[in-house]
Amino acid sequence: MVRRRGDLIELSHDIHAEPELAFSEHRSCAKTQALTAERGFDVTTPVGGLDTAFRAVYGSGSLVVGVCAEYDALPGIGHACGHNIIAASAVGTALALAEVADDLDLTVVLLGTPAEEAGGGKVLMLEAGLFDDIAATVMLHPGPLDIAAARSLALSQVAVSYVGRESHAAVAPHLGINAADAVTVSQVAIGLLRQQLAPGQMVHGIVTDGGQASNVIPGRAEMQYTMRADDAAGLAALEARMADCFLAGAVGTGCDYDITATEPPYLELTPDGWLAETFRAEMQRVGRSPVGRELEVALPLGSTDMGNVTQVMPGIHPIVGIDANGASVHQPGFAAAAVGPSADKAVVEGSIMLARTVVALAENSAERERVLELQRRRTS
Known part of the structure; x- marks a missing residue:
């Protein structure tokens, strides 16, 4: 991961520099695929009838884990939700997992998911069957605080x-x-x-x-x-x-x-307990201080189509804090902060924390079997 640090930060900044709105993220979609294609991922795009959606697959293991990348921006205020950080950290996670996929009997699926801000790209991809072979899905989101078991409305x-x-x-x-x-x-x-x-x-x-x-x-x-x-x-x-x-x-x-x-309903985000606690430990490992469990319940953070994913399979959507000088998401100050030093740190540390969480899942025989059994029941 250290040797890809520069590539990931450059990807984050490139996406931020050319903000694109829901279902029109053509440049951002292509940028997000590029590093995985170089690494040997099998990239398919478009998928699910969505021009700016893709699947990039590496490995052939029995445990299939999805990593979601978002890259759409907001009208008028660009990447004030920090989706450039989401995309770059997702790519970093996928690249890190590719290094150990064969050893862990793992298949890594990087999902390019358009239109989170408006349009429900993940909902449409779920309906198109693009998550059917996946046993668990992870992603992260930047915000003003570190929250391991983030919830949404x-x-x-x-x-x-x-x-x-x-x-x-x-x-x-x-x-x-x-x-x-x-x-x-x-x-x-x-x-x-x-x-x-x-x-x-x-x-x-x-x-x-x-x-x-x-x-x-x-x-x-x-x-x-x-x-x-x-x-x-x-x-x-x-x-x-x-x-x-x-x-x-x-x-x-x-x-x-x-x-x-005007768009598919977004269901509430329900993080998988084991994955969330594993991610919490990874946050602490890198020196972060996630908020306590009581505050997590009291702080549902907006809404996301990742909620629909967590309703059908184990998944997490933690918040990784960046220094935005008091600004919160969907404010111009947050857009400016999304390419600052703490945002770049979030890209790299976020990649590491998500990858380590997936590795822990793959290596824990009981939890691995749990998510595989849930996936078998869902698709039988």
Whole structure:
């Protein structure tokens, strides 16, 4: 790993320098594959009907372990979620494991997973069967803290459109049906609902179309809302209450309306206990201080399509801390920090910690058999 340090940091910086949005990560996808292709991985791309997804496979062992690479950026603020670090550390993990794959009876699968920020690339790849042969999957994510057993919230996202009737706002406003007012009514209802949301539930949204001219009654308006909860059951309950708020906008104004899911639902991240504790030990081995288990439960970190993966197989998605001068993910300051010295350290140490965790799994006969048995049951 030490001798690939420069290559991995260069990869992280190269991806960061050319941010690409969900399903359009063509350069980043190619960059992420390059080092594994040089090492002799069998690279297949595109896969699963996704132009910017790939599988790079090394070895032929009975234990198949996946390593997920993300490389999509955010609109306007680039790699403010640090996916360049994720991609480079995933490549580093895969390269390290290739060195011992034959000795450990291991097959290493590096998965290029597009569109985590919007679109649910891993969900689509799961549905396409690209995880079927994998017994356990690992990845990491940068953040402001070190968290071994990171958790996340279940998520769904919808676009809500209202259709009314245009009219001149001064000459004949009574002939119009105001779609922007439907958005207002709905948002007032949502604002009042917030007081009664259950712990762990949250909603946030934006208006994406509120009309085109101030002197025309808007005949069409649209908003986008994201809903989150601790788990899928809590999310379903929240979705039902939000649906009533969306309906209120239509009833109150006389508009027609439509609700459309904009991406697959993200399920809650449920880390495998043994893998998470092994990673915690590796964090401590390199001198990091992961937060305690009580705080892990109290700190669900956003939402991720890796949650869907952990619902069907053992997996982990730990957070590796970087120094972002007080900034957190999805802030411009975090994007700047994602190529700083602590980010480069996270790439290298993250690769080492993930690789050592997989090695420990391969060498522990009981845990190895546990994940293999779960994989057999899942695919039988």
